[in-house]
Amino acid sequence: MHSTKSVSMRALGRRPLIVALVAMVAAAGLLAGTATAQTEPATAAPQSRFVVVLDAAHGGDDPGGRLTGGISEKAFTLALSVRLRSLLAARGIQVVTTRESDSTMEPNRRADIANHANAQACLSLHATETGSGVHLYASSLPPVEPARFAAFKTAQAGWVTRSLALAGVVNSSLLGAGISVKLGRTALLAVDSMTCPAVAVEIAPKSPPDRATGAPPAADLDDPDYQARIAEALAAALLEWRTEAREP
Amino acid sequence: MIPRYQTILFIVLLVASVAMGGVLWNLRERAHQRLVAGQDSAPTQAPAVAPAEQATLVVANDDDNTLLQQAQSLPLPQDPGQRARAILGKLLDLYAAPGSAHPVPGGAGSVAQVFLLPASSQNSDPGAASGNSKASSAIPRAEDKTAVPKLGDSIPDDTRPLLAVVNLTGAFVAGHPSGIETETLTVLSLCGTLHANLPRVTQVRFLVDGQPRATLAGHADLTRTYLATDDVAQP
Numbered sequence: 385m386h387s388t389k390s391v392s393m394r395a396l397g398r399r400p401l402i403v404a405l406v407a408m409v410a411a412a413g414l415l416a417g418t419a420t421a422q423t424e425p426a427t428a429a430p431q432s433r434f435v436v437v438l439d440a441a442h443g444g445d446d447p448g449g450r451l452t453g454g455i456s457e458k459a460f461t462l463a464l465s466v467r468l469r470s471l472l473a474a475r476g477i478q479v480v481t482t483r484e485s486d487s488t489m490e491p492n493r494r495a496d497i498a499n500h501a502n503a504q505a506c507l508s509l510h511a512t513e514t515g516s517g518v519h520l521y522a523s524s525l526p527p528v529e530p531a532r533f534a535a536f537k538t539a540q541a542g543w544v545t546r547s548l549a550l551a552g553v554v555n556s557s558l559l560g561a562g563i564s565v566k567l568g569r570t571a572l573l574a575v576d577s578m579t580c581p582a583v584a585v586e587i588a589p590k591s592p593p594d595r596a597t598g599a600p601p602a603a604d605l606d607d608p609d610y611q612a613r614i615a616e617a618l619a620a621a622l623l624e625w626r627t628e629a630r631e632p
Numbered sequence: 633m634i635p636r637y638q639t640i641l642f643i644v645l646l647v648a649s650v651a652m653g654g655v656l657w658n659l660r661e662r663a664h665q666r667l668v669a670g671q672d673s674a675p676t677q678a679p680a681v682a683p684a685e686q687a688t689l690v691v692a693n694d695d696d697n698t699l700l701q702q703a704q705s706l707p708l709p710q711d712p713g714q715r716a717r718a719i720l721g722k723l724l725d726l727y728a729a730p731g732s733a734h735p736v737p738g739g740a741g742s743v744a745q746v747f748l749l750p751a752s753s754q755n756s757d758p759g760a761a762s763g764n765s766k767a768s769s770a771i772p773r774a775e776d777k778t779a780v781p782k783l784g785d786s787i788p789d790d791t792r793p794l795l796a797v798v799n800l801t802g803a804f805v806a807g808h809p810s811g812i813e814t815e816t817l818t819v820l821s822l823c824g825t826l827h828a829n830l831p832r833v834t835q836v837r838f839l840v841d842g843q844p845r846a847t848l849a850g851h852a853d854l855t856r857t858y859l860a861t862d863d864v865a866q867p
Contacts, residue, residue, distance in 0.1 A: 442850065448810060448850055449809070449810030449811055449849075457850075510812055510851070512809075512811030512812065512813065512814065514694050514735075514809050514813060515694045515695070515697070515813050515814070516695075519697070519812060521813075566696070566813065568697055568813070570812055570852060571852060571858075572852075572853060576853070586811060586812045586813060588813070592694070
């Protein structure tokens, strides 16, 4: 009887300790949860682990634009993402994709995946039937000094300088492959929340539409050779980017 | 002989029927009054004959991803809001014309209203960096939406910067081509045109059918406040 009482008293005496331990575990979990809002300094030292995030835009209920040839933007971007993932994996680059199927995905979720991957490059893949060549867009957020914590909607602001550098590398690679490129800056919901060097890559037809005759653009977006050249050029650019990132 | 309880039941049912009839009549009257109140019975403003004036349009070009100034002569009303709407309407007429370098269907009727409001000082930071291309000078700000002044606020003196709220029609947005380049050029050309003709307009927000909307046609972010600076008006 006495020993039972003493055991229960000891248990009562340990209860505050258990509560404190549980509180510490909960606090650690909260800290881990806020990691999505943290931004690593854009000038962080090169890391041995090189991860690329491929974001195939649209999907599911959001078909994106209707491209010439009857294909939807969501199908085109997914096919390009799969092709590019294979090329990068063959070159030993770890790839994280935001979607692998025709599924609906909110912009915040895409950014969340990219931010958790701690990637060294993020490409948001798009397609359009307006314009020509490849359009490269970095975020138009004004660059700011990297901060430990950043607002989710403008988290890219601390990475804009690196994103512009990545756009330059991709631009050089595409031009080298004989593909015309247009550079710009824009406001995209997913990209503006990413904490990695991020570039939106928009694939347009090889040649612009003939405005004089009003003829539609050539259906060359589904040209396998054109797609292969672009994918190869993007893979080469990311290899170059990895080399630059590893240089001291 | 009718039993007493049946008489009482009949009277109760009769009273209930009359009461329900009264309630229904009352509801019908209230619904009718709501419908009447919803109709805009204000007299339409007679069209004023305004002299033609020079306006500067910042016109987008899909072929080279640029924005270029173009002078146009058109009759402009005196009211700043209507003036802004007329200028933007002219710009969208150019885009809807055959052979346009930035083809967007819709035309002048695509801008439902333009509201000019005092810009909050929090958002009027002119030091925000601009982009590296002509098409990137109207940069978005991501401040919270509560910073937008109320529509009832009066326009202050002639020196304070203004926020322009452009209300686009749903038909225009539904017909807009999808793509980062074309959507970005549309947004930036609207911002640049507003600032070129109304220099006090330094910030621009967009609504679609009076409601906030995430993107223009799947890409360009419409939830942000765009800063319209002098850069975008430069040739």
